[in-house]
Amino acid sequence: MVFDLLLRIALAGALGGLIGMERQLRSKEAGLRTHVLVGIGSAMFMIVSKYGFSDILGASHIELDPSRIAAQVVSGMGFLGAGTIIIQKQMVKGLTTAAGLWVTAAIGLVVGSGMYEIGIYGTLLALVVLETFRRISYRFIGRNLTLIFQLKPKSVPLVLIALQRREVRTGKVILAHRDAETGLCEMMVDVTLSRKVVPEKMYDVLLEINGVQSLEIH
Structure with a gap:
């Protein structure tokens, strides 16, 4: 019985590690170690919830819900997941x-x-969604990126025209207030790149626009 429980914990950590490895290869906020720990911790909570109170269940006046601890993992993951979400x-x-x-x-x-x-099965399905669907999305929809410019206000239309000429689909455009000292403003643009658009070449072209001081691609 003990060996079986130890196997469950190790397997949960290993399966979580597979998902975490994919996330770390994409340089995401939570990587291999985080996912392994989540898998191990969740398995241990389930084991405690299911078997941890067997020594007192024999008492006639005690009744326990075996799902009570495991159910709290779902709520707790909301807080951990919120920590990986960046709002900028x-x-x-x-x-x-x-x-x-x-x-x-x-x-x-x-x-x-x-x-x-x-x-x-759930692990394999999650990896298919993360990797295979990502490639399908890139192939048929395009690659979604965020461009962050530091530029002069008069260069804003030049940048948008340059993106249009390179057949880059633009989404939300956010323009921050101009800095009084440098005279520069920050512009954030959501773009979708087709397969034929090379981000490195687009980066060089956009930096050559008069008034563009810097560009970050996320």
């Missing part, structure tokens, strides 16, 4: 990583309860 000037980043942590917790609970096949 009305732009939200990290939702996929937060969802990955949530799924990792679910995998840990499933494996901790002894349903190995479901946990392995």
Whole structure:
């Protein structure tokens, strides 16, 4: 019995590590170690919730709900996932990583309860969504990026025209107030790049625009 429980904890950590490895390869906020710990912790909570009070359940006046501790993992993951979400000037980043942590917790609970096949299947499905669907999205929809410029206000229309000429689809455009000392303002633009657009070449072209001081691509 003890060996089986130890196996559940190790398997939950390993499955969580597979998802965390994919996130770390993408340089996301939560990587390998975070996902391994979430998987291990979730499995341990499930084991405690399911088996941890067997020594007192024999008493006639005691009744316990075996799902009470495991249910709190779902709520607790909301706080941990919120820590990976970055809100910067009305732009939200990290939702996929937060969802990955949530799924990792679910995998840990499933494996901790002894349903190995479901946990392995859930891990494989999550990896398919994260990797294969990402490639499908890039192929048919394009790659979503955020461009952050430091530039002079008169250069804003020049940048937007340059993006249009390179067949880059633009989304939300946010323009911050001009700095009184430098005369520069910050512009954030959501763009979708087709497969034929090379980000490095686009970066060089945009930096050559008169008045553009710096450019970050996220």
